[in-house]
Amino acid sequence: MSRLDLSDGFDVHDYRSKLKLLRQDAGSMSLANREGLGCPACGAEFDRLFVSDDDTVTFDAAPDGPICLARTDERLLVLTH
Numbered sequence: 001m002s003r004l005d006l007s008d009g010f011d012v013h014d015y016r017s018k019l020k021l022l023r024q025d026a027g028s029m030s031l032a033n034r035e036g037l038g039c040p041a042c043g044a045e046f047d048r049l050f051v052s053d054d055d056t057v058t059f060d061a062a063p064d065g066p067i068c069l070a071r072t073d074e075r076l077l078v079l080t081h
C-alpha cells in the first residue's frame, strides 16, 4: 500500500487518480480515498481526507472512527478512518 507522502508538502495533483474530490471551497477541500492510500500519520488506509489552507477550521460533526492529523508547511490535513 502506498502511503500519502508529505515530505515535500501536499499537492492534490500528485494524487489525482487516487483521491476523488468531494467538495471544495476557497481554502479547503474534501477528498475520498479510492485507491487504498495509507495515512501519513498512522499508516492505515484512510477513508476521507480534508485539506485546508485556512488558519482555523471548524467541523460541525465528528466522524465515528479514528482521526489523524498531519501538517505541511502550508496545509493542515485531517484524515478519518
Ligand SMILES: [Zn+2]
Pocket (backbone or CB within 6 Å): 039, 040, 041, 042, 043, 044, 046, 067, 068, 079, 081
Ligand atoms: Zn491515520
